[in-house]
Amino acid sequence: MYLDNRPNATMGTMNVLTPEEVRVLGALLEKEATTPEYYPLTLNSLIAACNQKSNRFPVVEYGEGDVHLALDSLKAKGMAAEIIGNGRVSKYAQRYTEKLNLGRRESAILCVLLLRGPQTLGEIKGRTERVYEFGDLDEVEMVLQKLAAREDGALTQKLNASPGMKEPRWAQTLGGPVDITATASIREAGSADRIGALEAEVTKLREEVAELRRRLDEVLG
Numbered sequence: 001m002y003l004d005n006r007p008n009a010t011m012g013t014m015n016v017l018t019p020e021e022v023r024v025l026g027a028l029l030e031k032e033a034t035t036p037e038y039y040p041l042t043l044n045s046l047i048a049a050c051n052q053k054s055n056r057f058p059v060v061e062y063g064e065g066d067v068h069l070a071l072d073s074l075k076a077k078g079m080a081a082e083i084i085g086n087g088r089v090s091k092y093a094q095r096y097t098e099k100l101n102l103g104r105r106e107s108a109i110l111c112v113l114l115l116r117g118p119q120t121l122g123e124i125k126g127r128t129e130r131v132y133e134f135g136d137l138d139e140v141e142m143v144l145q146k147l148a149a150r151e152d153g154a155l156t157q158k159l160n161a162s163p164g165m166k167e168p169r170w171a172q173t174l175g176g177p178v179d180i181t182a183t184a185s186i187r188e189a190g191s192a193d194r195i196g197a198l199e200a201e202v203t204k205l206r207e208e209v210a211e212l213r214r215r216l217d218e219v220l221g
Contacts, residue, residue: 015077016176020070023050023060025079025174026114028094029107033131040083040091043067055127057117100152105143108132110155113172118159120167144170 017025027049032039041049043064050062071092074080079096097107108131112124119127121137124144134140147156154173161168171178 017174018070018073019060019175020062020066021074021079022114022172022175023056023062024067024070025074025094025096026111028080028092029096029111030115030131032094033104033107033111040093042089042091043071046071046092056115100155104132105134105139106147106155109140109143109147110172110174113156113170114174118169118171118178120165120169122167124170 024046027046028041031041031045031049038045047062047064047067050067051060053059071080071082074094075082078099079094081093081095083091083093096102102110108128109124111131112119112127116123116127121140121144125134125137125140128134128140134143144156144158148154148158157171157173157178159169159171159178
Protein backbone atom coordinates (compact mmCIF):
# COMPACT_ATOMS: atom_id res chain seq x y z
CA MET A 1 0.00 0.00 0.00
CA TYR A 2 1.32 3.44 -0.89
CA LEU A 3 1.31 6.34 1.52
CA ASP A 4 0.18 9.87 0.71
CA ASN A 5 3.09 11.30 -1.29
CA ARG A 6 2.22 14.93 -0.73
CA PRO A 7 5.06 16.98 0.82
CA ASN A 8 4.90 17.47 4.57
CA ALA A 9 6.72 19.64 7.08
CA THR A 10 9.36 17.05 7.82
CA MET A 11 10.17 16.04 4.28
CA GLY A 12 9.93 19.51 2.80
CA THR A 13 9.72 19.23 -0.99
CA MET A 14 10.68 15.53 -0.98
CA ASN A 15 8.10 12.78 -1.37
CA VAL A 16 7.34 10.46 1.50
CA LEU A 17 8.55 6.93 0.74
CA THR A 18 6.59 3.76 1.36
CA PRO A 19 8.13 1.03 3.56
CA GLU A 20 8.94 -0.93 0.39
CA GLU A 21 10.71 2.06 -1.15
CA VAL A 22 12.64 2.66 2.06
CA ARG A 23 13.87 -0.94 2.09
CA VAL A 24 14.75 -0.98 -1.62
CA LEU A 25 16.66 2.30 -1.40
CA GLY A 26 18.50 1.14 1.73
CA ALA A 27 19.46 -2.15 0.05
CA LEU A 28 20.81 -0.35 -3.02
CA LEU A 29 22.85 2.01 -0.85
CA GLU A 30 24.27 -0.90 1.16
CA LYS A 31 25.25 -3.10 -1.77
CA GLU A 32 26.78 -0.21 -3.70
CA ALA A 33 29.14 0.41 -0.77
CA THR A 34 29.83 -3.13 0.45
CA THR A 35 29.76 -5.29 -2.73
CA PRO A 36 30.58 -2.93 -5.61
CA GLU A 37 31.65 -5.88 -7.77
CA TYR A 38 28.01 -7.04 -7.90
CA TYR A 39 26.50 -3.58 -8.27
CA PRO A 40 24.19 -2.45 -9.92
CA LEU A 41 21.83 -5.21 -8.79
CA THR A 42 19.59 -7.50 -10.79
CA LEU A 43 16.00 -7.68 -9.65
CA ASN A 44 16.56 -11.09 -8.02
CA SER A 45 19.65 -9.83 -6.17
CA LEU A 46 17.74 -6.79 -4.96
CA ILE A 47 14.85 -8.93 -3.72
CA ALA A 48 17.34 -11.09 -1.79
CA ALA A 49 18.97 -7.97 -0.33
CA CYS A 50 15.60 -6.62 0.81
CA ASN A 51 14.64 -9.94 2.43
CA GLN A 52 17.91 -10.59 4.29
CA LYS A 53 17.38 -12.03 7.76
CA SER A 54 20.45 -10.31 9.20
CA ASN A 55 21.09 -6.57 9.52
CA ARG A 56 17.44 -5.75 8.85
CA PHE A 57 14.56 -4.42 10.95
CA PRO A 58 11.88 -5.35 10.42
CA VAL A 59 12.55 -8.60 8.54
CA VAL A 60 10.33 -8.72 5.45
CA GLU A 61 9.34 -11.15 2.71
CA TYR A 62 8.87 -8.98 -0.37
CA GLY A 63 7.94 -10.58 -3.67
CA GLU A 64 8.95 -9.53 -7.17
CA GLY A 65 5.87 -7.34 -7.51
CA ASP A 66 6.57 -5.45 -4.29
CA VAL A 67 10.14 -4.62 -5.27
CA HIS A 68 9.24 -3.80 -8.87
CA LEU A 69 6.55 -1.31 -7.77
CA ALA A 70 8.98 0.30 -5.34
CA LEU A 71 11.62 0.58 -8.07
CA ASP A 72 9.17 2.17 -10.51
CA SER A 73 8.21 4.76 -7.91
CA LEU A 74 11.83 5.48 -6.94
CA LYS A 75 12.73 5.89 -10.61
CA ALA A 76 9.86 8.34 -11.07
CA LYS A 77 11.22 10.36 -8.14
CA GLY A 78 14.72 10.36 -9.54
CA MET A 79 16.06 8.19 -6.71
CA ALA A 80 16.84 5.05 -8.73
CA ALA A 81 17.72 4.10 -12.29
CA GLU A 82 17.41 1.03 -14.50
CA ILE A 83 20.56 0.05 -16.37
CA ILE A 84 20.57 -2.40 -19.26
CA GLY A 85 23.85 -4.36 -19.35
CA ASN A 86 25.57 -6.18 -22.20
CA GLY A 87 23.57 -9.29 -21.38
CA ARG A 88 20.34 -7.31 -21.78
CA VAL A 89 19.51 -8.01 -18.13
CA SER A 90 18.05 -5.06 -16.30
CA LYS A 91 20.01 -3.90 -13.30
CA TYR A 92 19.18 -1.22 -10.77
CA ALA A 93 21.18 1.52 -9.07
CA GLN A 94 20.40 4.26 -6.57
CA ARG A 95 20.54 7.91 -7.61
CA TYR A 96 19.52 9.34 -4.26
CA THR A 97 22.95 10.40 -3.01
CA GLU A 98 23.66 12.09 -6.33
CA LYS A 99 20.25 13.78 -6.34
CA LEU A 100 20.83 15.31 -2.89
CA ASN A 101 24.62 15.65 -3.15
CA LEU A 102 25.27 13.40 -0.14
CA GLY A 103 28.77 12.29 0.84
CA ARG A 104 29.96 8.94 2.20
CA ARG A 105 29.28 9.90 5.82
CA GLU A 106 25.71 10.93 5.13
CA SER A 107 25.11 7.93 2.88
CA ALA A 108 26.47 5.50 5.50
CA ILE A 109 24.18 6.85 8.21
CA LEU A 110 21.06 6.87 6.04
CA CYS A 111 21.82 3.34 4.85
CA VAL A 112 21.85 2.02 8.42
CA LEU A 113 18.71 3.91 9.42
CA LEU A 114 16.82 2.83 6.30
CA LEU A 115 17.66 -0.85 6.85
CA ARG A 116 17.66 -1.15 10.64
CA GLY A 117 15.24 1.48 11.93
CA PRO A 118 15.99 3.97 14.75
CA GLN A 119 19.48 3.63 16.27
CA THR A 120 21.57 5.15 19.06
CA LEU A 121 24.76 7.03 18.25
CA GLY A 122 26.85 4.05 19.32
CA GLU A 123 24.84 1.64 17.18
CA ILE A 124 25.16 3.91 14.15
CA LYS A 125 28.92 4.26 14.62
CA GLY A 126 29.41 0.51 14.94
CA ARG A 127 27.12 -0.43 12.07
CA THR A 128 28.48 2.05 9.52
CA GLU A 129 32.08 0.82 9.76
CA ARG A 130 31.91 -1.18 6.50
CA VAL A 131 30.91 1.99 4.65
CA TYR A 132 32.58 4.81 6.60
CA GLU A 133 34.67 4.79 9.79
CA PHE A 134 33.61 7.65 12.04
CA GLY A 135 36.24 9.02 14.41
CA ASP A 136 33.93 9.31 17.41
CA LEU A 137 30.31 9.72 18.48
CA ASP A 138 30.55 13.51 18.21
CA GLU A 139 31.20 13.19 14.48
CA VAL A 140 28.22 10.85 14.11
CA GLU A 141 25.96 13.31 15.93
CA MET A 142 27.26 16.24 13.91
CA VAL A 143 26.36 14.53 10.63
CA LEU A 144 22.94 13.51 11.98
CA GLN A 145 22.21 17.09 13.01
CA LYS A 146 23.33 18.30 9.61
CA LEU A 147 20.93 15.87 7.94
CA ALA A 148 18.13 16.99 10.27
CA ALA A 149 18.71 20.67 9.44
CA ARG A 150 18.68 20.46 5.63
CA GLU A 151 16.85 23.37 4.05
CA ASP A 152 15.17 21.10 1.49
CA GLY A 153 13.69 18.90 4.24
CA ALA A 154 14.97 17.00 7.26
CA LEU A 155 16.34 13.53 6.51
CA THR A 156 16.82 12.48 10.14
CA GLN A 157 14.93 12.94 13.39
CA LYS A 158 16.13 12.68 16.99
CA LEU A 159 13.81 10.63 19.19
CA ASN A 160 13.42 10.79 22.92
CA ALA A 161 14.79 7.84 24.86
CA SER A 162 12.24 5.03 25.00
CA PRO A 163 11.20 3.52 28.34
CA GLY A 164 14.02 1.30 29.62
CA MET A 165 16.61 2.94 27.35
CA LYS A 166 19.20 5.44 28.56
CA GLU A 167 20.15 6.90 25.18
CA PRO A 168 17.98 8.66 22.61
CA ARG A 169 17.83 7.21 19.13
CA TRP A 170 17.89 8.75 15.68
CA ALA A 171 15.63 7.80 12.77
CA GLN A 172 15.46 8.55 9.05
CA THR A 173 12.46 10.59 7.90
CA LEU A 174 12.33 9.58 4.24
CA GLY A 175 9.31 7.50 5.21
CA GLY A 176 7.73 10.46 7.00
CA PRO A 177 7.80 11.59 10.65
CA VAL A 178 8.51 8.75 13.05
CA ASP A 179 5.78 7.57 15.40
CA ILE A 180 7.87 6.87 18.51
CA THR A 181 5.11 4.89 20.24
CA ALA A 182 4.48 2.69 17.21
CA THR A 183 8.19 2.08 16.72
CA ALA A 184 8.61 1.02 20.35
CA SER A 185 5.59 -1.28 20.09
CA ILE A 186 6.99 -2.99 16.99
CA ARG A 187 10.34 -3.56 18.68
CA GLU A 188 8.66 -4.85 21.85
CA ALA A 189 6.55 -7.22 19.76
CA GLY A 190 9.67 -8.45 17.98
CA SER A 191 11.41 -9.00 21.31
CA ALA A 192 8.38 -10.87 22.64
CA ASP A 193 8.37 -13.14 19.57
CA ARG A 194 12.07 -13.93 20.04
CA ILE A 195 11.59 -14.63 23.76
CA GLY A 196 8.63 -16.89 22.97
CA ALA A 197 10.70 -18.81 20.41
CA LEU A 198 13.56 -19.24 22.91
CA GLU A 199 11.19 -20.47 25.60
CA ALA A 200 9.70 -23.01 23.18
CA GLU A 201 13.21 -24.19 22.25
CA VAL A 202 14.16 -24.59 25.92
CA THR A 203 11.01 -26.61 26.57
CA LYS A 204 11.77 -28.85 23.61
CA LEU A 205 15.36 -29.42 24.78
CA ARG A 206 14.19 -30.28 28.28
CA GLU A 207 11.78 -32.86 26.89
CA GLU A 208 14.56 -34.39 24.77
CA VAL A 209 16.90 -34.56 27.79
CA ALA A 210 14.16 -36.20 29.86
CA GLU A 211 13.58 -38.78 27.11
CA LEU A 212 17.32 -39.54 26.90
CA ARG A 213 17.48 -40.03 30.65
CA ARG A 214 14.50 -42.40 30.51
CA ARG A 215 16.14 -44.49 27.81
CA LEU A 216 19.45 -44.53 29.70
CA ASP A 217 17.70 -45.74 32.84
CA GLU A 218 16.08 -48.58 30.84
CA VAL A 219 19.48 -49.64 29.44
CA LEU A 220 21.19 -49.57 32.84
CA GLY A 221 18.28 -51.34 34.42
